[in-house]
Amino acid sequence: xxxxxxxxxxxxxxxxxxxxxxxxxxxxxxxxxxxxxxxxxxxxxxxxxxxxxxxxxxxxxxxxxxxxxxxxxxxxxxxxxxxxxxxxxxxxxxxxxxxxxxxxxxxxxxxxxxxxxxxxxxxxxxxxxxxxx
Numbered sequence: 001x002x003x004x005x006x007x008x009x010x011x012x013x014x015x016x017x018x019x020x021x022x023x024x025x026x027x028x029x030x031x032x033x034x035x036x037x038x039x040x041x042x043x044x045x046x047x048x049x050x051x052x053x054x055x056x057x058x059x060x061x062x063x064x065x066x067x068x069x070x071x072x073x074x075x076x077x078x079x080x081x082x083x084x085x086x087x088x089x090x091x092x093x094x095x096x097x098x099x100x101x102x103x104x105x106x107x108x109x110x111x112x113x114x115x116x117x118x119x120x121x122x123x124x125x126x127x128x129x130x131x132x133x
Contacts, residue, residue: 001070002026003103004034005096006041007113008127009062013046013055019113022127026111027062033071035102037095039063073102092117100124 004026012023026032039060046056066072073079075098082101087094096114100123103110112124119126 001031001033001106001108002029002130003099003106003108003110004032004038004066005099005110005112005114005118005124006034006038006045008111009034009038009042009059010045011113011127012062013059017113019127022131023111023113025131026127030069032066033073033102033106033108034063034066035073035098036075037098041095071106073106079105090121090123092123096123 008023008026011017011019012027014020042059042063043056046052046059063072079098079101082105083094083097086092086100087097090097090100092100096117099110099112100118109130110118110124111127111130112118113126114124115126118124
C-alpha cells in the first residue's frame, strides 16, 4: 500500500505536471490510502485556485473510491500528537505532518509531489520513483 498526500491527487488532475502519469498509475493500482484531510485540501485547490467545480467533483469521487477500495484514515488523538511532534521536528506544516504521521502509523511509504518539504528531506517519495520501483 502507498499513502498519498493531496499533491498526488491534484497532480493526477493536472495533465501538464511531470508527475501526472505516475500519479494516475498509483491511483489506479488500488493499493492506496490517504487522510480524510485530503478531501478538504483538494476541494480547496480545485474551487479556490483552479475555479473548477468539475475537478472538485472528480477529486471527491477519487477520494470516495480510496475509501471503498483502499484506506481513508481519520484523525484521532494519537495521530494529532504525532502531527504536532513531526511538525516541530521537521519544520512542516500540520497538513504535511499529518500525511507523514498517517503513513508511518500504517507502516507504508508516503507518495508526494512536494519536493521541497517532503521528498528532499526523505519523508516521502515522488510517484514516478514508486512506479519505477
